[in-house]
Amino acid sequence: MDYHEFEELSAKLKTQESMNSHKICVCCGAGCLSSGSEKILTDLQSRVKEQGLEDKIKVSASGCMGPCNQGPLVKIKPDETIYETVSSENLDTILDQHVKQQKPVPELMLFHEFRDTPYTNALEDPFFKEQHKIVLHNCGNIDPESIDEYIAVGGYRALARAINLLSPEEVIAEIKHSRLRGRGGAGFPTGLKFETVYKYVADQKYVVCNGDEGDPGAFMDRSVLEGDPHRVIEGMVIAAYAVGASQGFAYIRGEYPTAISRFETAIKQARKLGLLGKSVMNSSFAFDIEIRIGAGAFVCGEETALCASIEGKRGTPRPRPPYPAESGLWGKPTLINNVETLANIAPIIEHGGEWYTQLGTTKSAGTKVFALAGKVQYSGLIEVPMGTSLRKIIFDIGGGIQDGKKFKAAQTGGPSGGCIPEQHLDTPVDYESLAELGSIMGSGGLIVMDETSNMIDVAKYFMEFCMDESCGKCVPCRVGTKQLYDMLDRIVTGKAVQRDLDLLKQLAVMVKECSLCGLGMSAPNPLLSTLRYFHEEYDEQIRKNEILLQANG
Amino acid sequence: MSKISITINDEPYKVESGQTIMEACKEHNIKIPSMCHFDGLTDVGACRLCLVEIEGQSKLLPSCTTQVEPNQKIRTHSDRLSGHRQMITELFFSERNHVCAVCVANGNCELQDLATEVGMKHVRFPYLFQECEVDASHAMFVIDHNRCIMCTRCVRVCSEVEGAHNWDVKNRGYKVRIISDFDTPWGESESCTSCRKCVEVCPTGSLWSKDKAQGQSKKNPQMIKDLIEKRKVNL
Numbered sequence: 001m002d003y004h005e006f007e008e009l010s011a012k013l014k015t016q017e018s019m020n021s022h023k024i025c026v027c028c029g030a031g032c033l034s035s036g037s038e039k040i041l042t043d044l045q046s047r048v049k050e051q052g053l054e055d056k057i058k059v060s061a062s063g064c065m066g067p068c069n070q071g072p073l074v075k076i077k078p079d080e081t082i083y084e085t086v087s088s089e090n091l092d093t094i095l096d097q098h099v100k101q102q103k104p105v106p107e108l109m110l111f112h113e114f115r116d117t118p119y120t121n122a123l124e125d126p127f128f129k130e131q132h133k134i135v136l137h138n139c140g141n142i143d144p145e146s147i148d149e150y151i152a153v154g155g156y157r158a159l160a161r162a163i164n165l166l167s168p169e170e171v172i173a174e175i176k177h178s179r180l181r182g183r184g185g186a187g188f189p190t191g192l193k194f195e196t197v198y199k200y201v202a203d204q205k206y207v208v209c210n211g212d213e214g215d216p217g218a219f220m221d222r223s224v225l226e227g228d229p230h231r232v233i234e235g236m237v238i239a240a241y242a243v244g245a246s247q248g249f250a251y252i253r254g255e256y257p258t259a260i261s262r263f264e265t266a267i268k269q270a271r272k273l274g275l276l277g278k279s280v281m282n283s284s285f286a287f288d289i290e291i292r293i294g295a296g297a298f299v300c301g302e303e304t305a306l307c308a309s310i311e312g313k314r315g316t317p318r319p320r321p322p323y324p325a326e327s328g329l330w331g332k333p334t335l336i337n338n339v340e341t342l343a344n345i346a347p348i349i350e351h352g353g354e355w356y357t358q359l360g361t362t363k364s365a366g367t368k369v370f371a372l373a374g375k376v377q378y379s380g381l382i383e384v385p386m387g388t389s390l391r392k393i394i395f396d397i398g399g400g401i402q403d404g405k406k407f408k409a410a411q412t413g414g415p416s417g418g419c420i421p422e423q424h425l426d427t428p429v430d431y432e433s434l435a436e437l438g439s440i441m442g443s444g445g446l447i448v449m450d451e452t453s454n455m456i457d458v459a460k461y462f463m464e465f466c467m468d469e470s471c472g473k474c475v476p477c478r479v480g481t482k483q484l485y486d487m488l489d490r491i492v493t494g495k496a497v498q499r500d501l502d503l504l505k506q507l508a509v510m511v512k513e514c515s516l517c518g519l520g521m522s523a524p525n526p527l528l529s530t531l532r533y534f535h536e537e538y539d540e541q542i543r544k545n546e547i548l549l550q551a552n553g
Numbered sequence: 554m555s556k557i558s559i560t561i562n563d564e565p566y567k568v569e570s571g572q573t574i575m576e577a578c579k580e581h582n583i584k585i586p587s588m589c590h591f592d593g594l595t596d597v598g599a600c601r602l603c604l605v606e607i608e609g610q611s612k613l614l615p616s617c618t619t620q621v622e623p624n625q626k627i628r629t630h631s632d633r634l635s636g637h638r639q640m641i642t643e644l645f646f647s648e649r650n651h652v653c654a655v656c657v658a659n660g661n662c663e664l665q666d667l668a669t670e671v672g673m674k675h676v677r678f679p680y681l682f683q684e685c686e687v688d689a690s691h692a693m694f695v696i697d698h699n700r701c702i703m704c705t706r707c708v709r710v711c712s713e714v715e716g717a718h719n720w721d722v723k724n725r726g727y728k729v730r731i732i733s734d735f736d737t738p739w740g741e742s743e744s745c746t747s748c749r750k751c752v753e754v755c756p757t758g759s760l761w762s763k764d765k766a767q768g769q770s771k772k773n774p775q776m777i778k779d780l781i782e783k784r785k786v787n788l
């Protein structure tokens with residue numbers, strides 16, 4: 001398929017889609033699947049068939065819509081009405097009243113139990129209103145297993161444009177202009193990384209999509225891979241074209257079977273249309289993608305460990321430099337980007353880098369996807385412009401704290417991040433601001449804690465995670481995280497005194513400064529940030545311990 | 554190779570470009586503590602003892618894997634570094650069961666030397682008292698996991714110099730252990746050639762020869778270093 005043929009196909013599929021009076025999306029994201037949305041989908045499909053509505057109504061599975069707690073979710077398009085906790089019994093009501101009679105059903109709508117009048121157009125609901133979806137634009141709106149639906153909403157147009165109208169240098173310039181930064185945690189400028197890989201001369205280069213997502217509670221990348229796999233593939237192909245790579249690997253963790261199977265399907269569909277393969281879009285550019293399945297080690301998300309793992313070796317990090325951009329897979333220049341980073345590439349090429357910089361802050365452009373969890377009213381998957389305040393995310397989008405309790409802390413960045421207290425709620429969420437607070441942006445986990453949370457327990461929980469996930473290669477992390485964990489355990493079980501707390505702090509600093517890779521370097525962050533903002537909890541616990549220990553001789 | 558100018562501990566030096574900081578320092582008799590490094594084997598940067606401060610770099614960098622750069626300002630010793638090195642050494646001792654009094658390497662042990670070098674007075678951390686195996690199934694040698702510090706010199710010498718790759722690593726975190734073949738007794742190994750290179754490069758009493766009693770093990774790492782050099786010449 002060449003450029004011209006693609007344009008024709010794209011236009012044809014778009015017209016086809018517009019023939020339906022309604023499209024009904026049944027969320028088949030991980031959350032809704034677990035509450036039984038697959039049955040809703042088949043039930044709905046058979047009812048539509050029984051009632052002879054197939055020509056007018058299209059029923060599709062879709063990726064995650066966001067408010068995962070309220071599933072199974074069903075969305076009626078073009079009205080953008082979302083129905084929550086849908087059961088097979090509700091389906092007739094929705095079909096009869098909403099679809100046939102054009103009378104939406106408020107008592108079944110999303111958040112009807114929380115709102116005086118729920119929003120018929122869900123996009124007007126506060127949960128969605130403050131969001132801005134670029135990465136998740138198609139998630140919840142198209143069938144992830146249909147390349148036709150992806151192309152109908154403008155998919156692969158950016159790739160067509162890049163290959164036919166832009167040189168690799170121009171693609172790189174556009175990404176640089178967008179000021180996109182890596183969403184895998186560290187926030188490295190993506191355009192600069194592209195350029196670095198591009199500049200190395202080699203007979204073989206690789207592009208790797210990092211879909212290892214090992215942070216506990218995180219499901220951003222999973223949702224993108226499950227909900228819009230073609231977007232990630234398109235990003236990978238454009239990236240490969242820009243840097244001159246001919247082989248790609250998608251490293252997806254084994255705990256995500258749905259993501260793996262949908263990604264596999266998407267690869268096959270793209271190959272069939274000639275969007276992957278020996279001659280991408282009939283050009284001289286060749287690129288194909290293979291999936292590699294991770295075996296569930298958090299450290300394998302670290303780029304050098306990831307390379308080792310893809311090569312079939314033990315997944316342990318090595319010192320950098322050399323960075324993978326110079327010497328990655330099998331010693332060749334390798335571009336490694338996170339799923340969400342790659343999902344931003346196509347929209348940037350389509351709308352231009354300048355467009356992307358309109359969102360977000362000067363140093364952190366664009367949007368960020370967060371997995372909002374914990375003690376908020378409405379948890380789920382959200383995407384907000386960079387620079388949005390934590391307060392807005394937690395109180396406007398998340399609806400505040402459950403059961404009228406008081407907010408205590410927001411944890412960002414998972415086991416590598418920190419806890420942010422009440423007084424910093426107005427901080428804009430961007431790479432630099434979060435780092436200043438002793439936390440990190442991380443990949444997008446955001447856990448909200450209320451007044452009942454004990455911060456020493458929080459620190460201990462994350463330290464245990466790091467201790468278990470340490471690869472064991474370097475001493476500060478291998479033994480340090482174990483000793484730190486044991487010390488925290490002795491604090492909460494009444495065995496530690498002031499002297500132990502002092503040593504704990506010294507050890508935390510050493511582990512942070514001396515560890516080989518990011519896991520060890522950031523493992524003390526949750527501990528150090530709780531020490532910084534909730535020191536009184538440690539002091540009080542130590543005081544209690546000392547009194548008890550003295551009393552018991 | 555061309556010479557470049559760098560500064561180490563405020564003194565100017567001319568060193569070969571392409572050298573690591575550790576090599577440059579060694580040439581100028583500046584001793585940096587190290588444990589996983591072994592001349593001629595691939596460096597892994599794992600023990601973190603050799604970390605140095607480099608002006609303009611926020612992170613500490615391992616001198617065994619970091620190359621010298623023109624005008625680099627390096628500090629190999631400082632209060633901060635010696636604090637970290639002491640603590641790392643203490644972590645080594647706390648990790649497994651290092652009972653010098655009964656060890657074959659007592660008096661000839663790089664871990665003991667390290668403790669002296671960094672000025673370790675006692676171990677502030679509780680001992681983990683991990684359960685560790687002693688595998689004496691090999692006809693000539695023993696691996697005592699109680700004394701292993703996971704420097705992986707044995708893994709590398711076996712793979713890179715002997716070409717046998719008998720040794721590898723299993724598990725993760727503090728539970729990592731050196732394994733023979735696919736985690737089978739050493740004596741049953743199909744890849745081990747009994748060449749004893751691993752024994753010679755092991756810095757502690759973890760790998761030892763059965764003919765040695767307490768305090769008798771005197772290893773000959775220089776022999777392995779010479780061997781690596783000679784093989785390079787032959788190539």
Ligand SMILES: Cc1cc2nc3c(=O)[nH]c(=O)nc-3n(C[C@H](O)[C@H](O)[C@H](O)COP(=O)(O)O)c2cc1C
Nearest residue numbers: 182183184210212213301302303337338341518519
């Ligand atoms: C312990 C550890 C785990 C990591 N896990 C992930 C991961 O699951 N996904 C990811 O994209 N990046 C992860 N990273 C970051 C990667 O090393 C790398 O920086 C990233 O994939 C680069 O992509 P980006 O520039 O698009 O963010 C991890 C880093 C560390 C230190």
Ligand code: SF4
Nearest residue numbers: 471473474477517520
């Ligand atoms: S910091 Fe931890 S995970 Fe990273 S190399 Fe060291 S032991 Fe392995």
Ligand code: FES
Nearest residue numbers: 587598600601617
């Ligand atoms: S000698 Fe450099 S890290 Fe061990």
